[in-house]
Structure formats: C-alpha cells, structure tokens
Amino acid sequence: MSAARMRYSMIISGVVLILTLLFVKSRVVDFTAHERFTRDLRRLQEVDTTLNQDILKVRDGLLTYYDTLVTASAELNGLYHHIRRSIPSFIGAQGQQDITRLLDAYAEVLASKARALERFKSDNAILKNSLQYFPLVATEVAEEAGGHLLEQGPVTELKNLLRDLLVYTLLVREDLTLQLQARIDSLSHNRDAFASAVERSKLDTVLAHAQTILTYAPRVNSLIAELLALPLAQRSAALHMAYNRHYERALRTADNYRLVLYLLSVALLSYIAYIIVRLRQATQALNTANEHLEERVRERTAALQKTTEQLDQRNQMLVEQQQRLRAELADAAAYVTSRLPLPLTGDVKTAWQYIPSEQLGGDAFGYHWLDEDHLAMYLLDVCGHGVRAALLSLSIANVLRSQSLPGTNFYEPAAVLQALNNTFPMEQHYNMFFTMWYGIYDKRHRRIV
Amino acid sequence: MKWWYILPVFLLCLVAIGLWQRLQRAEQPAPESVAPVVVNPVNEPIQAIPLQIALNETKVKLGEKLFHDPRLSHDNSVACASCHNLQTGGTDHRQRPIGINGAEGFVNAPTVFNSGFNFRQFWDGRAETLEDQINGPIQAPHELGSNWQEVTAKLTAVPDYVAEFAALYPDGIQPHTIRDAIATFERSLYTSNARFDQFLRGDGEVLTEAEKAGYHLFKTYGCIRCHQGVNIGGNMFQTFGIMGNYFADRGTETQADMGRFNVTGDAQDRHVFKVPSLRNVALTLPYFHDGSAARLEDAVTIMGTYQLGRRLAPNEVDLIVQFLRTLTGTYKGKPL
Known part of the structure; x- marks a missing residue:
C-alpha cells in the first residue's frame, strides 16, 4: 500500500x-x-x-x-x-x-x-x-x-x-x-x-x-x-x-451534536460534490489536451509530408539533372565515338571495337592517310577517365587528324610525339598526361615506320 | 479513487442503525409486574380477601417444596413447615416454637397464612417483606440454624432443585431466588371465602345472629380500631398494654417483650408489636407474641382489658369469639 x-x-x-x-x-x-x-x-x-x-x-x-x-x-x-x-x-x-x-x-x-x-x-x-x-x-x-x-x-x-x-x-x-x-x-x-x-x-x-x-x-x-x-x-x-x-441540558447537548453531525454531513457532501466536479473538470481538460495532441500530430505530420515532398522534388530534380548529365555525357560519348575513323576498305582494311570503361574515356585511336601511301596510325591513353580525359584525348586526336602541329613532319613519329609532348605539357593540362603510340604504314614499301 | 463511495455508504448505515434502534425499542418486552392485589372495597372496616390472586404457579410449587424441606436447616431436622404447619392453621400450636437441637424460640410462631397481606413481618415488624423475613429463621441459631452458603450448597447437590430453579431463574439456585420462591409460595397462602367474607360480599344470611352481634361488638368495642383492613390487623403497630400494664401483671418481662423497641431503640416503641391478623384466628392458638393465651376467649378478654380499657362480660366475649370463628377461610378450596 x-x-x-x-x-x-x-x-x-x-x-x-x-x-x-x-x-x-x-x-x-x-x-x-x-x-x-x-x-x-x-x-x-x-x-x-x-x-x-x-x-x-x-x-x-x-x-x-x-x-x-x-x-x-x-x-x-x-x-x-x-x-x-x-x-x-x-x-x-x-x-x-x-x-x-x-x-x-x-x-x-x-x-x-x-x-x-x-x-x-x-x-x-x-x-x-x-x-x-x-x-x-x-x-x-x-x-x-x-x-x-x-x-x-x-x-x-x-x-x-x-x-x-x-x-x-x-x-x-x-x-x-x-x-x-x-x-x-x-x-x-x-x-x-x-x-x-x-x-x-x-x-x-x-x-x-x-x-x-x-x-x-x-x-x-x-x-x-x-x-x-x-x-x-x-x-x-x-x-x-x-x-x-x-x-433539557442533555437534550441541548444532543441537539448540538446533531447540529455538528448535520454540518459535518453537509460539508462532507459538498466535499464529495466538489470532488465530482473536479473529476469532471479533469476529464474535460484531458479531453481538450487529447484534442490538441491530435491537432499537433496533424500539424507535425503535415510538416513532415511537406519536407518529404520537397525532398522528393529535389530528388526528382537531381534525377533529372543526372539524366540530363547522363544524356549529355552520352551525347559527348556519341560525339567522341563519331570522331573515331570509319573502318578502312581498299588496300588497307581496318576494324575496331571501342569500349570505354565509363561513358567517356581517355582512350582514343585514329588513322588517316597522310598521302596515298602513308597511313598514320595512333593509339593514346590519357591518364584517368571521364570527361576530362576524353576532352584531352579528343583534342590530341583532332591535332593529329588536322596535322596542325606547325613545323612538324607527320611522317616522322618521333617528331610528332616530341611536338605533342611540347604542346600538351602536363603542368598546363590539369596534371594530366598521356601515353601514345604513333606509327606510319608505308603501303608502297609495306613497312611500318 | 473509489474511497469516497465509503462515505455515502456510511451515511446509509447510520440511517439503518437509526431505524433498527427504533424497531428494537418497540420490541422491548414490558417488565414482568406482579399484579397488585385488588380488593373490592366494601363499606366496612374489614375487607374481603380476593378469591383469586394471580401468581406464578411454578414458583409457588417450588416454594412449597422448599417450605417443607428440612434441608433448609443446619441438621436437616427442621423445615419452615415444622413451625408453620399448614395442617394446623399455619402454626405449631406451641407457646414458643422449637428449632434445631430442641432450642426454644422467644416469641410465638405466627401463622404463615395470609402473611402476604401483612405490612411487615415478625412480631416486631423488623422485616419489610416476606423475602426479608426468610433470612431470619434460616439463620437464627434457635430456628433453622443454617446460613445461605450452606443452604445453597445443599440445594445445588439436589438435581431436581437445580433443574427447577434453572427453569425459573437465570441465576439458578441463589439466596435471592430461594427467597423469591418461598415468598411467592407464602403469597399463595391466602385464605379466601371465609364465611365472614361471604357476608361482606353481601350474603347476609351466611352469619348467625350471634355472629353478627359479635361483629357489632367487635366494631363498637373498639377492636376494629386496630384489627381492620383485609387482614383484620397486620397493617399497623400498637402498644401492648395501653390501658393497663400487661407485662407487670403477667410478670417476668423478657427482651422479646420489648417488641419494636428492639428494632428502633425508640422509647416510644417499648412494648409495641405488629397488630396480628385475626384471619383464621380460631386455629392459630395460642395467642399473643408470648403465646400466653391458650384460648380465644382468654385472648379477647385480655385485649378488652389492656387495649380497650373495657371489662368484657363473658357473654360479650362469647359473641365476639363466635364472630372470630367466622374468619376461618379456605385454602385451595378446602376449609382450613
């Protein structure tokens, strides 16, 4: 107890x-x-x-x-x-x-x-x-x-x-x-x-x-x-x-006791009534509190929902962005791939398969006829992967294809490599470097230089 | 929070108690009351004894048994009835009674018949009630010579008594229950329907002319001044020797002759005695506290001389005696 x-x-x-x-x-x-x-x-x-x-x-x-x-x-x-x-x-x-x-x-x-x-x-x-x-x-x-x-x-x-x-x-x-x-x-x-x-x-x-x-x-x-x-x-x-x-004295005394008993009973009943009233009030307060609680729960739930929606929205945006980026990357990749030479037919036949490790890679290759007899072939690999490496390798490939290295003999692989090395120093290119193989096929002589 | 239910429940309980008390009060049995002896008053100084007096018959039976039981005496030799023999007018016909060991008493044994009508008991009136009176003979060495401890012990050893007392009294065998039983029996010893009572009730033919003349003398000569009421005496004290010195004439005054003086010590109570009842007086010889008058005629003569200051002629005495003989009543329907 x-x-x-x-x-x-x-x-x-x-x-x-x-x-x-x-x-x-x-x-x-x-x-x-x-x-x-x-x-x-x-x-x-x-x-x-x-x-x-x-x-x-x-x-x-x-x-x-x-x-x-x-x-x-x-x-x-x-x-x-x-x-x-x-x-x-x-x-x-x-x-x-x-x-x-x-x-x-x-x-x-x-x-x-x-x-x-x-x-x-x-x-x-x-x-x-x-x-x-x-x-x-x-x-x-x-x-x-x-x-x-x-x-x-x-x-x-x-x-x-x-x-x-x-x-x-x-x-x-x-x-x-x-x-x-x-x-x-x-x-x-x-x-x-x-x-x-x-x-x-x-x-x-x-x-x-x-x-x-x-x-x-x-x-x-x-x-x-x-x-x-x-x-x-x-x-x-x-x-x-x-x-x-x-x-009479005894009667009076008894009457007094009766009065006190009466008053006490009334007090007691009032007290009981008071307790009942208080209980009712407490119940009401509890009910009110209960209602408030639901309201608050509702509010909180609404707020939570809003946040979730915002998050979803943002997520959506991100997903869209990502998709766009992926699409752009895919476009870039398609472009990169489109820049690869078509397979040759004629005296010299070529075939290739290009599978980058990501959508865009730092690997590139190419070949093109310098003249009728000479086919320049190259294979390069920029360090790292992704867009950066792809951009560099595309630039290098473009330089080679357009033979735009001034003063350079493109029949001479060493000179080409030397010129490329000078043109794309590592320090100016985001610490990127590349390794490259460059060769010339001499159809007439049937030899590779 | 169930506790506050207790209080209304409690208030209900109070109401219930109140109602219960009210019921209880209604159930209270009326206290057992001894029906007062109703005497139909007639316009005479003497009143007739009621024909019936309501008493607890079981108590009467038990009292009768005790009254005749010698175990109430120390040596189991004397009962109340030894000196108050119901066959001989409730007396022993002796001048003085004989108690245990042959001891002789100091005063004549008065009759036990109609003793319930006496206002006091004993010649000197020292007992207020019959119950009180019983203490006397039980404990007097020259009467039953016992004590209450002894009596209750002896009666408790008798299974019949134990059962009979238990049936009547919650207390069982106790001095006060023994007294109550005996006193109730004594109250049953009323002798109603004496010829004189029949006369009082209106039967003028029941007395002879001589008896009526005797009654007339009894009244006119002053006997009636003391011997009046239902018991023809037994309701007052009187000095023995108003108009003459009875004791000097008789000689050898004893302590018992002092009468009520022995109780009160008051000089005015010297030679004062309870006026005895004249009911059944023809059977209660010898007469007076000293049992000195053997014949009723002697007693009447002595009373005339010493109490009334009258010298009664023999024929007057004879008439009065004839009247006195009409006072013999019946007990249990039979003449005494």
Missing part, C-alpha cells in the same frame, strides 16, 4: 469515527427511559397526595381501615427505590449527583413521614377507641352515681368533664388542655366521693379514657399537622425540576 493510500484510508476511518461518535452522542437521550422516569416522578406526587387525603379521611372516620395508607406508603417507598435505580444514563455526572442528593433529601423526609404515619395509625386507634367508649362509660357512671349520691358536685364535675372533653376534641381547643387536666386530677382525687355508688375500677376506666383522650388528641393532631407539613411534595417537585433541568 502506498503512502498516499494509507493516508486516505486513515482520513476516511477518522471521518467515519467522528461521524459515528456524533451519531451516538446525538441519540443519547433515551425517551423511553425519560418517559418512565418522569412517570415515576409524577406518580410519586400523586401517591403522596392520595396518602394525605387518606390520612385526613381516617381522622374524620370516613376511612375505617389502614390498608390504603399502607399501600400508598409502600408504593412511595417502592417508587423511591425504583427512581433511585433508574436515573436515566443520559443525565450527566453533575445531574446524577444533583438528583442523588435530592433523592437523599427525599428519602429523609419519606422516612420521617413513614415514622409519623405509623405513630398516627397507632395513636389514632387508641384515641378513636377512647373517644367512642368514654362518652358511654362516663354517662353510665354519671347516671349510676347521680341516682345514688346525695352530693351531686362530683357528678356535675364528671358531666362537665365529658362536655369539655368532647368540645376539646371536636373543635381542637387545645387551650382547654390545662383546664381539662385539672378536672381529671380533681376527679381522680375525689374518687372516694363516688365510692358508695360506683365501682372504683369503673371510675378509673372513665378517668383513664379521659386521660387517654387528653393525651392522644393533641398527639394525633400534631401528627396530622406533621404528616401534612412534611415537605415531601416540595422535595419531589424539586427532584422533578432538577431532573427536568438536566434532561
């Missing part, structure tokens, strides 16, 4: 990781858990309200059994423990701490309420029993004593106690407490006044119940006051508010 590829895959995994993280963070608020938790919190308040109503019903005798109090109390306890266990996990550490602290505060009040409730149940039972029995037994004793006793003072006192105690409980007249206590004490001291009429233990029962009412009525009242005053509702409201605050 190349370094660039490695870098790419690392960037991709990074982006994927960040997106996953944002996605998870944006979905952190579990609405089912929130629903359950708030339902429990609401239920906590409902149950507490019902409990308070039932407590009042019990006091007023509208509810004659405690099962509903027990159920409500147990439900509060159960709810509290359930709430404590099920604080939604999307609530941050600070929130968990806050809620736990408030739950501790709630539990404290809940325990106080449970304790007060138990006392209320017990004390209320005792008070209600005495309230039910005291008027009966007090009336009974008063009537019994009233029928027998001459001194009605204590009986009246007992009747007054009954009346005041009932007023005391019915109207919650706690200001009567001391007065009532004094009445009970005085009756208790004057128990002997009833001795002849009523059984002592019966009077004791009356006084015991009176004392019970006097003791338990304020207790029950203060227990009810305490039960209703305990800030359970406030604590659960505080709990609810704190939870809502942290819930």
